[in-house]
Amino acid sequence: MDSVTQAALGATIAGTVAGKSLGRSALLIGGVLGTLPDLDVVIDYGSAVANFTQHRGFSHSLFLLAPLAILLAWAFWRWRPQVSLARWLTLTGLVLLTHPILDAFTTYGTQLFWPIGPPVAISSIFIIDPLYTLPLLLACIAFLIRPPAPRIMAVGLMLSTLYLGWTLVAQQWMTERVKPALAQAGLDSYQLLVQPMPFNTLLWRATAISDERRIEIVTGVFDGNQPLTLEHFPRNPGLRRQVASLPEVKRLEWFTRGFLDYQQSGDQVIATDIRLGVPGAHPFSFVVAANSAQGVTPLGSTRLPRPPLKADASNLLWNRITGEQPILCLATLSAPAPGEGC
Structure with missing residues (x-):
């Protein structure tokens, strides 16, 4: 915290x-x-x-x-x-x-x-x-x-602790909501991360990863029986295998439990922690290797600057929490037009 x-x-x-x-x-x-x-x-x-x-x-x-x-x-x-x-x-x-x-x-x-x-x-x-x-x-x-003020201090601790307990209840609630949609999407074997969106526990982000693809779902406490919107992102298993033996990549895989995205920019291999932030604005991306015709060369890792969030990101988040906007697309961090999907 x-x-x-x-x-x-x-x-x-x-x-x-x-x-x-x-x-x-x-x-x-x-x-x-x-x-x-x-x-x-x-x-x-x-x-x-x-x-x-x-x-x-x-x-x-x-x-x-x-x-x-x-x-x-x-x-x-x-x-x-x-x-x-x-x-x-x-x-x-x-x-x-x-x-x-x-x-x-x-x-x-x-x-x-x-x-x-x-x-x-x-x-x-x-x-x-x-x-x-x-x-x-x-x-x-x-x-x-x-x-x-002993009673007030005790009440403050009790309320914060009860709220922490609520986060576990809400997380399990959202987990059970997204599992049937992932099964329908054909994900038989996957890792699942369900976490709250920034500053609240009413809107949640579910990230499911398999070897070949990643699915992102945004769902909230007030969504009711509204259909879930699934966003699909390809993964790069070939590039992942190329750098898998590098010590710093092993360390990242261990720390993130495999929730990493690998991309190549020029000859640089970039590993991104996809747990934190949102697609397009993940705060932790690292250059971990150089990849050329001669093969993969480990580099002393450097962290890339975090991409800026859109100026209206807070308004989009609030509108999605309240239900004013039923869909929030993570890939573009935008709200689609009525009747359209991501």
């Missing part, structure tokens, strides 16, 4: 656990601890792919954060012994461990069990979702106005 949300979550937890003893300083401690795991963004791992796939790595590992919580609890207890060691441990443990767990609900991927196991990506909430963050921010504001 975004830094504001993580800071608000940490502050609300700290205020709930130790607000009566620490006063407003509890919010500051919780907010700082809540953003601590994301400081790994300042580390340069040597290449664009390495920076992309190692973010949310060791700094988000439960195996590292659990002992760190114990050390910090002991240090805080020595500093402010009027708060018991057990309460300090509750504060540091909850704040540090909820950060990566919340991140794991997004699509990017969080290496909860680094250095073993793949990234965890539940994909039920967008990286920025105001409806999750708002109860936490309101609870923190109430605390600042009249500390310690």
Whole structure:
């Protein structure tokens, strides 16, 4: 999740656990601890792919954060012994461990069990979702106005947690909706990713991939029995096989669970994470190799600039959420004329 949300979550937890003893300083401690795991963004791992796939790595590992919580609890207890060691441990443990767990609900991927196991990506909430963050921010504001506000802090945490539970329900609902359409499209064996569109959990994007093709579906909570619109995108299995043995390509395949698109531009081979963003505006595309008549040559990966979104993208998204526009075409990020499809 975004830094504001993580800071608000940490502050609300700290205020709930130790607000009566620490006063407003509890919010500051919780907010700082809540953003601590994301400081790994300042580390340069040597290449664009390495920076992309190692973010949310060791700094988000439960195996590292659990002992760190114990050390910090002991240090805080020595500093402010009027708060018991057990309460300090509750504060540091909850704040540090909820950060990566919340991140794991997004699509990017969080290496909860680094250095073993793949990234965890539940994909039920967008990286920025105001409806999750708002109860936490309101609870923190109430605390600042009249500390310690224990009931309001608890209510803020409860509402945000219930909303997170709703994202799982909505995701499963949308998953069951798209499966029959994919079967009718002739996809017998495929990987499926169902995730919310930006800033909400009312409109969802389903991405199904097989070796030869990819199907994208946009569907929403308010769509009812409206027929689904399937957009077809070809894949490039031949190019994928050509670069499959390259270490950085293997790393990308592992990190994205295979949700990659391969294209060749000139002699450059470009790998794009198709989970994030939308077709035509995916934020993470990497030049990973050169491909010529002499064969494939690995390159030190570089990240390409993100293509700009259309100026009316937010209006299109809102109109699709509300049902004013029944179809949103991802390939062009546009709404077709009435009666037409994508």
